[in-house]
Amino acid sequence: MKIALLGYGKMGKIIERIALERGHEIVLRKTSESSFNGIEKADVAIDFSVPSSAVENIKAALDAQVPVISGTTGWLEHYDEITSYCNEQEGAFLYGSNFSxxxxxxxxxxxxxxxxxxxxxxxxxxxxxxxxxxxxxxxxxxxxxxxxxxxxxxxxxxxxxxxxxxxxxxxxxxxxxxxxxxxxxxxxxxxxxxxxxxxAHSREGFALGAVVASEWIKDKKGIFTMQDVLNLNNK
The missing domain is CATH 3.30.360.10 (Dihydrodipicolinate Reductase; domain 2)
Structure with a gap:
């Protein structure tokens, strides 16, 4: 699976390592100083950035018809806007306040x-x-x-x-x-x-969960949570 990392700080680097260990490929490492060029090559985008960048990152992935996972917090006043945008684009979006x-x-x-x-x-x-x-x-x-x-x-x-x-x-x-x-x-x-x-003993659990969610959401359409990934909604 080809992954675009939207945010390449500490979490982005841990996600990269775990994704590579699980046989995936990183096609974009987006920072505040780089562009979204190459996002269209991705099967899934993972956003672990900062609150001020999250909405732009998520919309860029949806515009490119790339399912997007977001673990960035602090931007949820725009959550309804993003879910509406995802539905308009007939895309796939999964937000998790914690991916562990x-x-x-x-x-x-x-x-x-x-x-x-x-x-x-x-x-x-x-x-x-x-x-x-x-x-x-x-x-x-x-x-x-x-x-x-x-x-x-x-x-x-x-x-x-x-x-x-x-x-x-x-x-x-x-x-x-x-x-x-x-x-x-x-x-x-x-x-x-x-x-x-x-x-939590380390950030590894958050990163692993984000990669597992990415593997799950590939080729899906709609709005999801980690409860869907883990099949916990009916438990």
Whole structure:
């Protein structure tokens, strides 16, 4: 499979290595200083760039009729615009706030736990996410996905980085050197605490998941998530 890398920072380079190990070919390494020349040769494009470049990168791939995977966070105010654009182009698009296979299992566990805990009013939910100091957005896209999973399965209506009211989920976003990503969900009552936690040991899991998603989406049309890739939507 021929892959266009839209963004060639740390994640782009790890994705490149894993893709080559799995027998794929890189036909474009797009940076802020280079063009999209060659993207039309790709079977799939993978966008791990920065929030200010994501929309342009995704549209360029869709314009070239190349399915695109995006792991860039911090641009989701344009998500509906991109999905509409993809449908107009009859293309394929998959956004993931986190491509780790383990995190996507964690997402489903989080939703299931939220359904059970919604019956127990004595518990209050809160979250913590920790990332490296180079991460540009806070809270992380993964934390937002976790919060949205709780909201969809409970009486909570929003999340906040500030002090939360009874209808909000407080997210404590921390930035610490060399932490790839740690996410915790807490249910606290007066007598005990329930915690679920995912800890990434390196960025390898994110990169592998992105390549697996690329292999899956090739030749498909539509809007997808990692839940589709892992066949978790009906679990």
């Amino acid at each position: 296979l383990g995190v996507n299992i964690f997402f489903k566990l989080n939703e299931y736990l939220a359904k059970m805990m919604n019956q127990l009013e004595q518990y209050n939910v809160s979250m913590e996410e920790i990332h490296h100091t180079q991460k540009l957005d806070a809270p992380s896209g993964t934390a937002i996905s976790l919060a949205e999973g709780i909201i969809a399965n409970s009486n909570y209506t929003n999340w906040t980085l500030e002090q939360a009211n009874t209808q909000e989920i407080h997210i404590d976003a921390k930035r610490i050197d060399s932490v790839p990503g740690t996410h915790s969900v807490f249910y606290d009552s007066a007598i005990d605490q329930i915690e679920i936690k995912h800890t």
